[in-house]
Amino acid sequence: MIAISEITKSYGNGDGKTQVLKGITMQINEGDFVVVLGASGSGKSTFLNVISGLERPDSGSVTYGSLEITKLSDSKLTRFRKDNIGFIFQQYYLLQNMTVEKNVRMGAELADNGDYREIITAVGLEDKSKKYPSELSGGEQQRVSVARALAKKPKVLFLDEPTGALDEETGRQVLDYICKLHKEYGFTIVMVTHNQNIAEMANTVVKMNSGKISEISVNKVRKTAYEIGW
Amino acid sequence: MVVGMKDALKLIGISIIACCAVFVCTLFLNYNIDITAMKNEITAAGGVEMYNAIVSTGKVVAAVSGGCLAVTSVIMLMFYVKNYIDTHGKELGILKALGYSDFKIAKHFWVFGLSVFVGCALGYAAAFLYLPSFYELQNAEHLFPEIKVQFHPFLAFLLVVVPAISFAALAVIYACFRLKTPVLDLLKEKREYKAKLSKKETKDMPFLKELTRSTVRGIKSLVFFIAFSAFCFSDMVQMSMSMKDLSSETMAIMIMMIGLILAFMTLFLSLSSVVKANTKTIAMMRVFGYQHSDCSKAVLGGYRPVSYIGFAVGTAYQYFLLRIMVDIVFADVENVPEYNFDFTACAISLVLFIITYELFMYIYSQRIKKLSIKSVMLE
Numbered sequence A: 001m002i003a004i005s006e007i008t009k010s011y012g013n014g015d016g017k018t019q020v021l022k023g024i025t026m027q028i029n030e031g032d033f034v035v036v037l038g039a040s041g042s043g044k045s046t047f048l049n050v051i052s053g054l055e056r057p058d059s060g061s062v063t064y065g066s067l068e069i070t071k072l073s074d075s076k077l078t079r080f081r082k083d084n085i086g087f088i089f090q091q092y093y094l095l096q097n098m099t100v101e102k103n104v105r106m107g108a109e110l111a112d113n114g115d116y117r118e119i120i121t122a123v124g125l126e127d128k129s130k131k132y133p134s135e136l137s138g139g140e141q142q143r144v145s146v147a148r149a150l151a152k153k154p155k156v157l158f159l160d161e162p163t164g165a166l167d168e169e170t171g172r173q174v175l176d177y178i179c180k181l182h183k184e185y186g187f188t189i190v191m192v193t194h195n196q197n198i199a200e201m202a203n204t205v206v207k208m209n210s211g212k213i214s215e216i217s218v219n220k221v222r223k224t225a226y227e228i229g230w
Numbered sequence B: 001m002v003v004g005m006k007d008a009l010k011l012i013g014i015s016i017i018a019c020c021a022v023f024v025c026t027l028f029l030n031y032n033i034d035i036t037a038m039k040n041e042i043t044a045a046g047g048v049e050m051y052n053a054i055v056s057t058g059k060v061v062a063a064v065s066g067g068c069l070a071v072t073s074v075i076m077l078m079f080y081v082k083n084y085i086d087t088h089g090k091e092l093g094i095l096k097a098l099g100y101s102d103f104k105i106a107k108h109f110w111v112f113g114l115s116v117f118v119g120c121a122l123g124y125a126a127a128f129l130y131l132p133s134f135y136e137l138q139n140a141e142h143l144f145p146e147i148k149v150q151f152h153p154f155l156a157f158l159l160v161v162v163p164a165i166s167f168a169a170l171a172v173i174y175a176c177f178r179l180k181t182p183v184l185d186l187l188k189e190k191r192e193y194k195a196k197l198s199k200k201e202t203k204d205m206p207f208l209k210e211l212t213r214s215t216v217r218g219i220k221s222l223v224f225f226i227a228f229s230a231f232c233f234s235d236m237v238q239m240s241m242s243m244k245d246l247s248s249e250t251m252a253i254m255i256m257m258i259g260l261i262l263a264f265m266t267l268f269l270s271l272s273s274v275v276k277a278n279t280k281t282i283a284m285m286r287v288f289g290y291q292h293s294d295c296s297k298a299v300l301g302g303y304r305p306v307s308y309i310g311f312a313v314g315t316a317y318q319y320f321l322l323r324i325m326v327d328i329v330f331a332d333v334e335n336v337p338e339y340n341f342d343f344t345a346c347a348i349s350l351v352l353f354i355i356t357y358e359l360f361m362y363i364y365s366q367r368i369k370k371l372s373i374k375s376v377m378l379e
Ligand SMILES: Nc1ncnc2c1ncn2[C@@H]1O[C@H](COP(=O)(O)OP(=O)(O)OP(=O)(O)O)[C@@H](O)[C@H]1O
Pocket: A011, A012, A020, A038, A039, A040, A041, A042, A043, A044, A045, A046, A047, A194, B374
């Protein structure tokens, strides 16, 4: 379980100081599928970066089980990410000078995962594994980044607008792969998006409004990637 | 304007190299011209042999150092142009997409010639300030009549104007050549990754090893610069230590200074480029949980063998150069001390080299540590 307590975060100083997170408290259960919704600039990405240990909050705490990650040193925090966290970003951030296979291997080696080829197959890229990212379409690149994140067998997967740069069809396809793998491996998902429809795929929907949580709801019925609107 | 004065400022490495090259060449060539004019007045015993030796030394030194430095500046210039086009692919691609011709964009790259001009002019001026003492130094044994420093406009033209114009032209031509890339590849910032080996070989290579390999292979000119930096260090420092006996102390100090400036300049520039070219990779690795030491090792470690090779080549090079000087150029001159390979000098410079090199690596690995993950992702 991830316990998030009273986190605040601001950028800049003096007159230019803006408070982005204004005291956020919530809990995320193991295996849950959480979608964070909110307008642009409401602090979703910042929230995601703080709870995943990429950034430190100004105050408040984030605790995984009994481990308070906000208290860890930099190298311990890195180690924590290595053992627990996977990331998928809107811009993919693949390593341009390496093939698909090597990109996935970057994740796999952190978990001593020898079966990374299985995951390349699972996202339907086995025939592209020798290609470089610049030779792939956006959807294919995002699938590489899904494979890279899952190859390290994360306990929690964080996604920041994973379909933001994709069209409807490839967007659904990527979400479908993510859902399937979620069922299979049972990790926790926290996904940030401003597409309201995607929220229907989640268990828990968190709405953010200028740095605060305005509503948390639970979906009784979950839709698949091909049932939601776009 | 595509390329501004600010970009030309970034070529300070080339300016410094040009400055050193012109400095050395001006000293020796100016002296050679002036002493050649006085050839008939040399009467002292042993004077003619000394004259011949000094004139040949001047030619050799000017040709070797000038040539080496010119080649380095050419490679460095091409590196800058290529790097500029690679990193500004989007802007340049859009200009091309709008219909600007390659040449129309490339011609702005002439400003890079300015950096060469500034370097050459400074080198020339510095040499002129130093020439009187240099003339005295060359004639320490008073074998020649007193020579006055003369200004030779042709030499100034050759060492300042010609390099500046040729480098400006080279920058434009090379930029034109580089811009021939299709618009879409520029926009996608698609670089060439030709470094693919046979698939069998890389297939089972661990990621970190592969990263080291592809970093080193990715930008070939950086390999040259890092090797060159080690080469300069080993070559010039050892030569300077051995030269103390063969020639004057001032010469030894001058050579040492030029060697150190060149070595540090190129190492500094190359390592900054390595880190810059890999910031995104490093940031992503940190996000995924690779420790900072793994990132530094993977990104910087591959250059260590390169620099040791550079050091070894530099050692051999300076030995043969001095050997030739002593055996051929100074063959007829009396009282030239015996020259043998100087093991102490070699050992001392190797130790100094290892210390400075590792210090540089440490500084840059700290720099990698300070890279903020978020700032890279916001770009
Ligand atoms: N490093 C930073 N320095 C200064 N301000 C920042 C920084 N990062 C984010 N901000 C500011 O914090 C606010 C929230 O940013 P954040 O990226 O969390 O929003 P978001 O909800 O993810 O928006 P979007 O949907 O557009 O991605 C914004 O107003 C942004 O300008």
